[in-house]
Amino acid sequence: MKFEAIAVENIPLILRGDDLPSIICENIVLEDRDIVIIASTIVGKAEGLTFRLEDITPGERALELASRNGQDPRFVQAVLSRSREVLVEAPFILATTLAGHTCVNAGIDDSNVEGELLLNTPENPDISAAKIGERIETLSRKKLSVIVTDTNGRAFKVGQTGVAIGLYKIKPVKRWIGEKDLFGKTLEISEEAVADELAGAANLLMGEGNGGVPVVVIRGLDYYCENYPGIREMYRPEEFDVIKKGLRCLLKK
Amino acid sequence: MKFEAIAVENIPLILRGDDLPSIICENIVLEDRDIVIIASTIVGKAEGLTFRLEDITPGERALELASRNGQDPRFVQAVLSRSREVLVEAPFILATTLAGHTCVNAGIDDSNVEGELLLNTPENPDISAAKIGERIETLSRKKLSVIVTDTNGRAFKVGQTGVAIGLYKIKPVKRWIGEKDLFGKTLEISEEAVADELAGAANLLMGEGNGGVPVVVIRGLDYYCENYPGIREMYRPEEFDVIKKGLRCLLKK
Numbered sequence: 001m002k003f004e005a006i007a008v009e010n011i012p013l014i015l016r017g018d019d020l021p022s023i024i025c026e027n028i029v030l031e032d033r034d035i036v037i038i039a040s041t042i043v044g045k046a047e048g049l050t051f052r053l054e055d056i057t058p059g060e061r062a063l064e065l066a067s068r069n070g071q072d073p074r075f076v077q078a079v080l081s082r083s084r085e086v087l088v089e090a091p092f093i094l095a096t097t098l099a100g101h102t103c104v105n106a107g108i109d110d111s112n113v114e115g116e117l118l119l120n121t122p123e124n125p126d127i128s129a130a131k132i133g134e135r136i137e138t139l140s141r142k143k144l145s146v147i148v149t150d151t152n153g154r155a156f157k158v159g160q161t162g163v164a165i166g167l168y169k170i171k172p173v174k175r176w177i178g179e180k181d182l183f184g185k186t187l188e189i190s191e192e193a194v195a196d197e198l199a200g201a202a203n204l205l206m207g208e209g210n211g212g213v214p215v216v217v218i219r220g221l222d223y224y225c226e227n228y229p230g231i232r233e234m235y236r237p238e239e240f241d242v243i244k245k246g247l248r249c250l251l252k253k
Numbered sequence: 254m255k256f257e258a259i260a261v262e263n264i265p266l267i268l269r270g271d272d273l274p275s276i277i278c279e280n281i282v283l284e285d286r287d288i289v290i291i292a293s294t295i296v297g298k299a300e301g302l303t304f305r306l307e308d309i310t311p312g313e314r315a316l317e318l319a320s321r322n323g324q325d326p327r328f329v330q331a332v333l334s335r336s337r338e339v340l341v342e343a344p345f346i347l348a349t350t351l352a353g354h355t356c357v358n359a360g361i362d363d364s365n366v367e368g369e370l371l372l373n374t375p376e377n378p379d380i381s382a383a384k385i386g387e388r389i390e391t392l393s394r395k396k397l398s399v400i401v402t403d404t405n406g407r408a409f410k411v412g413q414t415g416v417a418i419g420l421y422k423i424k425p426v427k428r429w430i431g432e433k434d435l436f437g438k439t440l441e442i443s444e445e446a447v448a449d450e451l452a453g454a455a456n457l458l459m460g461e462g463n464g465g466v467p468v469v470v471i472r473g474l475d476y477y478c479e480n481y482p483g484i485r486e487m488y489r490p491e492e493f494d495v496i497k498k499g500l501r502c503l504l505k506k
Binding site for chain 1: 254255256257258259260262341347349355404407408409410411412413414415425426429443444445446447449450451453454456457458460466474486487488489494495496497498499500501502503506
């Protein structure tokens, strides 16, 4: 039992309107059950999600928050506009995006983008993944899954890892329900967040620094699934999220 | 650029005193720069870290906490004995272990262990990784890294992923310092938690359910490093850990 992770080399710098599926298919021969893992950076660029700080007028809340955390108020406004809740305000902003993903700066990226531009993450990453996935399947005539990824920090530890933010034809969580362990004891429901483990594995080749490898194919696993829930299945329901409750407690003080 | 993840098949059920390095070397031919990823379950079994609830007498704090969260007070005592801080008390215990790792039940495992036994994680997983790593290097005559792994839940999302808890000859975090991005902008310090990404990748083969594949080799990357910090380098310093501050705020209420 094994799998391979293969960097798709020679992906050019991506511009608005670029045909990612064609570009990917030109640079790798795909096989059935491949998982095509794509950095949200190039998905965002192809979708034209860049924007300029100069075009943003910060509102009251952004001005107030920026005065406390030292960030550019226009940047803060961009973050607020994309968030449904702010959980940490200083020294950095941790927010839950409209898509349900909790991350620093609501996923807005200012690296690997030309000049003074900033880059949003796709508003609905599952839809972005599906559009790309359907097209790649058509071009390659193979059954494929797609994961759109970002890199995020995490609780209790330093460093970032690759994480899944959008999915096509793959379930985010593998459920091991009611199986028996090696000694015959029935396991409670056990859930493996395979989409994030795959995103992390891909990031080992994508790297943090220069974004030079934005597409990785993982080959040899069996996660292809035509009926799949969206990425939201992976986000913890609010009533069970003790970490969010803790952060809200801190904000109130 | 690519890497492989290879399940080491035919690892037998591990008992106290078993020679893990020999068992591993008998079941795979290793190569220089391989990363040998080993589930803490078998490390703990080989080290004889099983224990019985019957042998534990719960103290006052354990009895009180158990009355609130419904767990067996002897189990709660076991968790408290292995923790330097409890961050969540109910409905489950989230604690920071003496080794600095924050996880549910301080890492005590009651699955994949025979009968009524429970299993501790190694007290100093770096030392456990080093003992195994030095011996495997001697037997195989190859330069190798070792990661001892566990599976943990995470903030904001459901599901567990493989995580690193002990390291040998590999840095937990890869630092991309001062490099320029594709457009020549100097990056701030960017840190990639490669040890956790590797642990997650290995867990795709190890699986959550029956622990049938407790050893995975990742081949093709270049992380071998003779001078390396311990796993503690990955744990966020307390003064910068806003999530812990939030949980403490909640506990006080």
